[in-house]
Amino acid sequence: MTATVRTGAISLRGITKRFGRQTAVDALSLDMEPGEFLTLLGPSGCGKTTTLRTIAGLEVPDAGSVLINGRDVTRDPPNMRPVNTVFQSYALFPHLSVYENIAFGLRRRKLDDGDIEQRVRQQIGMMALQGYDDRRPYQLSGGEQQRVALARALVLQPSVLLLDEPFASLDFKLRQRLQIELKALQRETGITFVMVTHDQNEALAMSDRVAVMNSGRVEQLGNPIEVYQWPTTPFVAGFLGDANLLSGDLAEADGRRITAELPGVGKVQGASVTDAAIGRTVQVFVRPENVSVTSGAAVTTPETNCVEGVVEATVIVGGLDRKVLVRLKNKSVIESLVRAGSEDDVPTGSRVSASWPVAKTLVYERAP
Amino acid sequence: MSREPTDFKRFQPAQQESTPKAEEKWTAGARLQLGLPVTVWALALAIPYILMLVISFWPNDATGMRPGLTLDNWTTVFTQSLYRDALLRSLGIAFCVTALSIGIGYPVAYFIATRVKARKALIFVLLQVPLWTAYLIRAYAWRVVLGETGVIAKLLQRIGIADTPDWLLFSNFAVVIVISTMFVPFVIATMYPALEAIPPDLREAAKDLHAGRITTFFKVTWPLSMPAAMAAALYTMAISFGDFISPTLVGGPQSIMMTQLIFNQVGVAFDWPLAAALSLTMFIVIVPLVILSQRTEASQVIGLRR
Numbered sequence: 001m002t003a004t005v006r007t008g009a010i011s012l013r014g015i016t017k018r019f020g021r022q023t024a025v026d027a028l029s030l031d032m033e034p035g036e037f038l039t040l041l042g043p044s045g046c047g048k049t050t051t052l053r054t055i056a057g058l059e060v061p062d063a064g065s066v067l068i069n070g071r072d073v074t075r076d077p078p079n080m081r082p083v084n085t086v087f088q089s090y091a092l093f094p095h096l097s098v099y100e101n102i103a104f105g106l107r108r109r110k111l112d113d114g115d116i117e118q119r120v121r122q123q124i125g126m127m128a129l130q131g132y133d134d135r136r137p138y139q140l141s142g143g144e145q146q147r148v149a150l151a152r153a154l155v156l157q158p159s160v161l162l163l164d165e166p167f168a169s170l171d172f173k174l175r176q177r178l179q180i181e182l183k184a185l186q187r188e189t190g191i192t193f194v195m196v197t198h199d200q201n202e203a204l205a206m207s208d209r210v211a212v213m214n215s216g217r218v219e220q221l222g223n224p225i226e227v228y229q230w231p232t233t234p235f236v237a238g239f240l241g242d243a244n245l246l247s248g249d250l251a252e253a254d255g256r257r258i259t260a261e262l263p264g265v266g267k268v269q270g271a272s273v274t275d276a277a278i279g280r281t282v283q284v285f286v287r288p289e290n291v292s293v294t295s296g297a298a299v300t301t302p303e304t305n306c307v308e309g310v311v312e313a314t315v316i317v318g319g320l321d322r323k324v325l326v327r328l329k330n331k332s333v334i335e336s337l338v339r340a341g342s343e344d345d346v347p348t349g350s351r352v353s354a355s356w357p358v359a360k361t362l363v364y365e366r367a368p
Numbered sequence: 369m370s371r372e373p374t375d376f377k378r379f380q381p382a383q384q385e386s387t388p389k390a391e392e393k394w395t396a397g398a399r400l401q402l403g404l405p406v407t408v409w410a411l412a413l414a415i416p417y418i419l420m421l422v423i424s425f426w427p428n429d430a431t432g433m434r435p436g437l438t439l440d441n442w443t444t445v446f447t448q449s450l451y452r453d454a455l456l457r458s459l460g461i462a463f464c465v466t467a468l469s470i471g472i473g474y475p476v477a478y479f480i481a482t483r484v485k486a487r488k489a490l491i492f493v494l495l496q497v498p499l500w501t502a503y504l505i506r507a508y509a510w511r512v513v514l515g516e517t518g519v520i521a522k523l524l525q526r527i528g529i530a531d532t533p534d535w536l537l538f539s540n541f542a543v544v545i546v547i548s549t550m551f552v553p554f555v556i557a558t559m560y561p562a563l564e565a566i567p568p569d570l571r572e573a574a575k576d577l578h579a580g581r582i583t584t585f586f587k588v589t590w591p592l593s594m595p596a597a598m599a600a601a602l603y604t605m606a607i608s609f610g611d612f613i614s615p616t617l618v619g620g621p622q623s624i625m626m627t628q629l630i631f632n633q634v635g636v637a638f639d640w641p642l643a644a645a646l647s648l649t650m651f652i653v654i655v656p657l658v659i660l661s662q663r664t665e666a667s668q669v670i671g672l673r674r
Contacts, residue, residue, distance in 0.1 A: 087569050108577060
């Protein structure tokens with residue numbers, strides 16, 4: 001299955017979709033590269049599934065257009081698009097066997113039985129579903145059902161595969177393993193994968209690019225590391241992983257470098273994300289894993305931010321990783337992630353200083 | 369291009385999901401609670417049928433019936449063309465009623481389940497309103513509608529299709545129409561929940577897998593609704609086979625059904641042994657249908673389990 005021609009480019013141009021008074025997708029534009037794994041990530045109700053359904057042809061947008069491989073397919077029904085979908089529920093046909101579920105799309109293409117058999121067999125082999133031919137979907141486990149759903153779509157060799165929360169109904173361990181397999185499958189086939197999920201870890205683990213969505217718009221688009229380290233909005237910062245967001249006032253601006261005054265705590269510095277004017281309310285962002293907590297007084301250097309506080313609690317957050325919560329003088333709390341193996345132990349109630357690199361700090365203008 | 373296939377085999381769960389059927393334990397109280405009504409019910413059903421079976425072998429003459437053993441009644445049922453024709457006609461009419469009721473009821477239920485977005489429940493209830501009027505009264509009403517001066521006759525005369533539409537009333541046609549009005553709401557009531565229970569994403573998946581609208585219907589919706597449709601059809605068939613009101617009120621001399629002949633033997637000719645033989649004949653014809661419908665209902669439950 002060598003993809004000689006790189007197909008699978010999708011272009012969404014100004015897509016708007018309303019349901020009654022609700023705007024599910026709001027003038028969304030997004031380009032997907034051939035062969036990439038792109039994830040639409042966002043909380044429920046952010047319009048990610050509607051966006052996916054628009055690509056599939058299951059929703060017709062109120063405005064805007066959908067281009068697949070450069071062709072406008074906005075008005076084409078789902079069966080006329082070079083796109084197949086893995087549904088969240090898998091939507092396997094309960095009255096058909098595994099074999100017939102996989103053969104369903106090929107039969108619609110009026111291929112002769114020999115060709116169908118050959119391609120279904122190949123797909124069954126690829127997904128390790130041998131011996132399941134005559135089973136009905138309800139006789140399969142969740143993981144098996146997902147493989148049938150994948151096989152049923154991939155056997156048609158689509159340019160684009162759409163996945164709507166494909167791991168939602170699987171247990172944690174199986175989910176982690178299947179994520180790796182699905183990513184490998186995507187690399188092998190060279191098919192453009194567009195996945196919808198609300199699980200940030202899933203998005204970061206699997207995607208070439210992540211589009212973080214909120215209220216029907218794309219808030220940030222980029223590769224997972226970039227989006228995680230340099231979130232461009234407080235929403236993205238908060239949705240993707242844990243984030244400290246401290247309120248303050250903009251005190252000084254020197255090019256991209258901003259000094260913010262945290263009331264009652266002191267000054268911290270960071271990179272500006274917006275062009276905020278002096279005196280405006282800002283939010284200072286730093287990831288908990290970049291914050292270290294030590295006993296003793298604060299020592300601020302040009303490259304390090306440092307604030308004082310009292311350890312309020314230490315909680316275990318998986319394995320031996322701990323999270324230390326430090327209450328600052330202005331009552332706000334800053335979290336520090338302490339990795340397993342670290343000897344630094346700060347007892348609850350002790351006076352400490354929390355410090356982090358200026359280079360890992362971002363300053364957002366707070367929405368009025 | 370050769371490549372290593374994705375190793376999904378590692379993730380094949382070793383054992384089949386098994387659902388051990390819990391052993392049901394019956395206490396003496398539960399046995400009595402369930403056993404008593406079941407016994408009473410079974411006896412109440414069985415005794416009349418046993419009596420009928422016995423009486424159907426009794427001789428009957430001008431003086432009335434008396435205990436004995438004769439095959440005369442059964443011979444009459446199967447040799448006299450009156451009874452044979454009535455049996456076949458009853459089956460034919462029941463078949464037409466079934467076809468018409470499913471033919472109208474299924475598309476209506478399908479439309480409400482898949483196309484109607486708002487006020488589904490209201491529309492569904494409105495379609496059941498005809499059932500709130502007694503069957504007898506509706507049958508009488510149809511005499512007016514189908515009569516010589518009725519709306520339909522007038523309409524047919526006006527557009528010049530038929531001058532004197534004598535097939536409208538007191539005919540097999542009238543019987544089929546009137547019984548069908550009874551069963552169309554019934555078919556809708558059976559089919560609507562069955563169609564509603566088919567997850568919409570199955571139709572979406574079919575379209576996604578390159579099936580057009582018509583193919584999606586015949587490959588997904590129809591097979592999944594088939595058990596319910598079969599159950600509705602068999603019930604309609606079984607019950608309309610034994611209908612008495614419609615052939616009596618809107619049927620003609622050409623549409624005598626079994627039920628009317630039985631009624632005549634019981635109430636007019638006082639030949640109860642023959643009536644018993646006729647009744648049992650109907651029973652024997654219809655029981656396989658009822659059993660079949662029970663079977664399909666059971667399979668429906670399995671078919672949609674996900």
